[in-house]
Amino acid sequence: MTQKGRLAKPNQQTTMFSMPRLASENMTLRGEEIDPRLYQRYSGVLFLSITGQSMTDITPSLQDYPYTVTLASRWQDNDAYGHINNVMYYSFFDTAVNRFLIEQGGLDIQNSQVVAYVVSSQCQYVAPAAYPETIYVGLRVIKVGRSSVTYGLSVYAGDAKRRVAHGQFVHVFVNRQSDNAVPIPSRVREALDSITEGF
Amino acid sequence: MTQKGRLAKPNQQTTMFSMPRLASENMTLRGEEIDPRLYQRYSGVLFLSITGQSMTDITPSLQDYPYTVTLASRWQDNDAYGHINNVMYYSFFDTAVNRFLIEQGGLDIQNSQVVAYVVSSQCQYVAPAAYPETIYVGLRVIKVGRSSVTYGLSVYAGDAKRRVAHGQFVHVFVNRQSDNAVPIPSRVREALDSITEGF
């Protein structure tokens, strides 16, 4: 059977975040702002403390995401330092987002006239992961525009599903032949709206 | 939870092959011998007919393998022709074999003094597969030597678990520091013996 991503049930409680956004994947550590004192990469739970309080209560966990995908890590994912290479996380993003578009939005990557191109992506790495750990990707939509959509993603790893990375990913929908931006097809838009979540 | 490969139960019937080896992964199509009339890549069931009889009854299916691993395909696996690229199948082999060695043979890829290097590999591609199909890898051991082991593998894809590729993969066990071949550690050898299968 083809594995499918998991879509949270409508009655699932995904709005646990009433506090201001702090460590979610769209409150990112910009390159310029990284301070090694604040950013303790391998401290596990409490990795960022810009407000002096623990981030654990406001960092999304996998079940906070409306759509999730489980991926087996691969031997080749590990790099010379023994961790899953930073590059591979973008492959996890790509894989999760397109699986969502195929399953929920009717995207046919072989034949659809309208396809989605990545125009921007970013990732923050908060802890290492390594093959053969299982990888879990949580996906939500942050914002839908006329032709573009911004996704928010987090990557979790291993038995404890610890959060290892988070990032964003922007798709622009284009006509496959002309490469011109086009309005998001209605079926895709409905799917995107169904996982738009403001935590 | 970390996904694990599946080890067939001892009482599983895996010896359905009393006929001579014909289309199993170690009766391969050598480069020199390929004849397009015999090798109908996209005909589905009956792809090879060197004896004039159907191969379907002697082609191993996933459950014929003593160890199996399930992998999610990734967007990046598909190449410009829309299929999972031939290169990726070797990543599937690598991933399945090392997962077996880690789970069943106690291999610690970070710390073990004895690790396994690939010295030879081969693959025959009998049908296309494409992301987002689920990938299944069947693994057995064909032969164990003093320092080396030859694995037999088949790759299956999609809901019908159709067989898309098969191949071999040879590991030599070496001392990590010296790179010299060493005898296979006893725990690994036991694990390898447990999935040695002569179909």
Place this chain on the structure above:
Amino acid sequence: MTQKGRLAKPNQQTTMFSMPRLASENMTLRGEEIDPRLYQRYSGVLFLSITGQSMTDITPSLQDYPYTVTLASRWQDNDAYGHINNVMYYSFFDTAVNRFLIEQGGLDIQNSQVVAYVVSSQCQYVAPAAYPETIYVGLRVIKVGRSSVTYGLSVYAGDAKRRVAHGQFVHVFVNRQSDNAVPIPSRVREALDSITEGF
């Protein structure tokens, strides 16, 4: 012969940017701000016009970068849409940055006690590229801290060396055993300083 990255000569004119930073790789298009009217992905020269004037005079070209690396693209880089996959650009970043650290900073990826981990990365894609085009990566350092460094990169493709992507990449230097952040080794810092450039 091992190919080496190219380090610009000290007398090279690399300070052509007296205008305010606009379209350089660190004035990025954040996901939230993308506007399809402004962002004409395939229009070639003039792709962004937030100020009403052409960006061509302030977009860095390959020779504006103090360190450059040439990479052959690979068949596998192209994805199902026939372009170099967005994921691969981060591999280009990784490859260029580490080659610089090895060649100019004395990094020994097998033995150095202090190595560099990626903690943040981002990329904006401004035009497609495809195998078999040659890839050129321009690298500079934007900011060096006590333990971390922020790199700015642009990717160029093909005969005309058109600019296809740009981004940032943040390394934190850590002790390989403890994974704790450590001060940047002096030889590495010197190398980083030598390509720090404020365009």
Place this chain on the structure above:
Amino acid sequence: MTQKGRLAKPNQQTTMFSMPRLASENMTLRGEEIDPRLYQRYSGVLFLSITGQSMTDITPSLQDYPYTVTLASRWQDNDAYGHINNVMYYSFFDTAVNRFLIEQGGLDIQNSQVVAYVVSSQCQYVAPAAYPETIYVGLRVIKVGRSSVTYGLSVYAGDAKRRVAHGQFVHVFVNRQSDNAVPIPSRVREALDSITEGF
């Protein structure tokens, strides 16, 4: 400028092998036949001695190949053991073969009605290589059939261009829409004939 593969001049002496084929890439070590005493993976020059004499005089060097491609290795090529992963060699094969078909045979991977699918591949690994070493691929054609072609390849690495791997790769030419095997187009066949070499 787009890097191109190098085609040997017609007057180049490439027929130095009057001795019987021994260690060339099509006299491979089949999985079943590997004997660790004969196969000294890291001994450098003399790695195989099945006839009791040195193989060095009959092992092809890069300049023996009629077509060669130079590739930069990438950070991501190295695996957890610090070597270029076995999988990547097939990417080197794929990249070299398709570049030849594009440059010399007129293959248009976006538009050609007839494209080439890999149906079989194999590789033997005789020494390790590692990023950031430069990679050199030597390519020849062993045999051309009606619809299929068998390539012979060797991979060389580093300043000394030491031979690190060799293998074979079989393409079948198919109609892109129907996936049916078709005769090799005449322009491609001419190109293939021009690098058919029997060492």
